[in-house]
Amino acid sequence: MLYFSNLKIFSVLAVIIITLLFAVPNFFGKDQLETFPNFFPKQQVNLGLDLQGGSHLLLEVDTKEIIKERVENLNADVRRVLKKNNLNYSNFKVSNDSLKFIVEGFNSEIQKEISELSMSNSQNILAMGDQTNLIITQEENTVQINFTEEFIKQSVSNAVAQSLEIVRRRIDELGTREPSIQRQGSSRIIIQLPGIDDPDRIKSLLGQTAKLTFQLVDTSVNFDPFNPSKAPIGSEILASDADEEFKYIVKKRIMVGGENLVDAQPGFDPQTNEPIVSFRFDRIGATKFGRVTQQNVGKPFAIVLDNKVISAPVIREAILGGSGQISGGFDSEEANDLAILLRAGALPAPLIILEERSVGPDLGADSIEAGQFAAIIGFIAVIIFMIFVYRYFGLLADIALIINLFMVLGVLSLFQATLTLPGIAGIILTIGMAVDANVLIFERVKEEIRNGSNMMNAVENGYKRALSTILDANITTLIAAIILFFMASGPVRGFSITLAIGIFTSVFTAFTFTRLLISFNAKRLKPNFVGLSKNA
């Protein structure tokens, strides 16, 4: 066990040196790294948000809203088909995910018509080869219509993918540094924003679906904005964005929607100097907008954002150029944010913030400093203790420990794993536990010597016998680390990473590096090198 071929020595040293090289960039500033030759690794350890400061948000797409919207569309389709076929229906019930009604003369023809209409209205969502997206069951005159599970899943999945894209656009618009936006599970989105410790603005940007519509104000009824009467069929009562108490009655029909916008920019009205958002429609939007404004000169036109009326200016003349402006008594930051929202597009469903964790840069820096200090003190304490117990062998274990620590850092940098505060704790724990492999070996060596072996044989057998114990003991900790890795997220996951890396490097160094050191000095070894007195 003490004999090493040159090839072995070379490969052990090569592995160690290469790993250490990857640790080196962490001791230099970014500017200094620029001057390093190209072949040299430049990646530094990736710091978690809890160490560099930043914000973590976990969002959920409100999937219930998506299904609700689907059911509402279906509702309109079904009624249209029934009316077209002159069927009288009663007891029409719309629930969360299905329609139910009583009708006479419902037959397979009509069923087919409904299915086809629903299919053609859902083309963008359906997977290839879908035959239908509805389950229609009929019991005498009671008909129930549900969406297929597959279709609902697909709708939700599409909406989440779309939300992800829009969230990304909105955050990019703010010019955030290296944001990470990822989908998690079926309906969640994780956003990591390094360097942002007060995500208020981002939260408010994400909190709006930003569905923009242009609807005509219903001028056929007289009503008091502060005490509105019931809206006539085809119209709805909406509150003003600026004043919750002030209501409008607007026609439900959407004349133009935000999906036809191609650009929106904040600016100032040249006359009043009031902040505004100017926008531009695409070709279809411009045509629609032109036609509506042409036909309704003199009437108020409501600009509605998320079911709130921003303003309802009177159309003075037809707007045929396809561009316009919104003013609604907002300040310049609000105008800026509105422009961002309009450019990025509307979310298909509201987003709910499930979790927020924000750490300021000060706390992160303090944590790093405290962690480093604790690591150094713990390190010195362990080093002294090991020399105290095992003398010369203790010193060897200490050298291995130093190598070990830098190897952990090197592996972290190499794989770009994230170092978090619990991760630092994991490294410090490794300092304490890494010597274990060497302790097991040294104890065996001592035992062999006590049993009458000479030093060389003792070392030889010590390594041999300790092997299975070391493996067993480390595998148990590794199992715990792996389970933690899969069950945890965020900072705690960082702990499992450093713990696992520490296990590998410590076993590796004990079996290669310390052994190598011992083998170099094999002939000169004396019992007191292991911390045994001569007469033991």
Next chain:
Amino acid sequence: MLNISGTQINFLKVRVITFILSAILIFLSIGAFFVNGLNFGIDFKGGTLIEIETSQEIEISGLRDNLNTLELGDVQVQEFGSSKNLLIRVEQQLGGDQVQQDVVQIVKDSLGSYLSSDINFRRTEVVGPKVSGELIQSGAIAIFVAVFAMLVYIWFRFEWQFSLGAVLALVHDVILTIGVFCITQLEFNLPIIAAILTIVGYSMNDTVVVYDRVRENLRKYRSKEITDLLNLSINDTLSRTIVTSVTTLLALLSLFIFGGEVIKGFTFAMIWGVIVGTYSSIFVAAPLLRYLDVKREWNTTSAVDSTR
């Protein structure tokens, strides 16, 4: 020079005392769990946590009274490491995930108007009911899976008697760790789960080293009385057990003292776990083998014997 080698301490002689001690501690832990319960942090209970640093010292009770007028339910204010660092905890609000976010703004506004000093918001955490429910569930699952994985591993590497003994010791350690959190009412949050998992790994590690030696001695001394054999095995490995525990504790103590407030609870759990884990491998796991009828006829050429 420290030399713990070659000891001949009769550990099993005191096994009745240590078993009773362990039983009392387990009883106390379970009792505390039902009487006091765990003091769940926002990770598991939901709610809002805000850590602030102020330029001047703040009178906590006044601030607490002020925040309690906000009608946000239970609001706790405590010093965090220094008198200029405060931790504000607001309990979870009724009304689902959407409303939790409002708390931060309300508290921030209120702090801004109440405190004349500069405020640095060091940390803001908001955990909604959905996530907290999931976290507590996955935390509990993680611990069960870990213990079960250990059971299977030891069964695979040793014999079912060892596996059972090791897992009983493990459950002992987990119960005592949860118990100490019930008694001290220290905050129980996500990193504590990580600590418990590490304790599971560490305690197992300690137990495996002793068991490895028991197995080896079972082969070596076929006719030795089991009690003597277990004593011998514990003594053989005692030096290693102590050295490794000391180095680990040295590192953890350093982390506990210098590592900052944020991970103090985590480090405390780890320190406690290392002590309990070391104790249990000597006084619980090994003596238990005496009652578990371990196999004496080990096939020395079997595949598990990789020491050869």
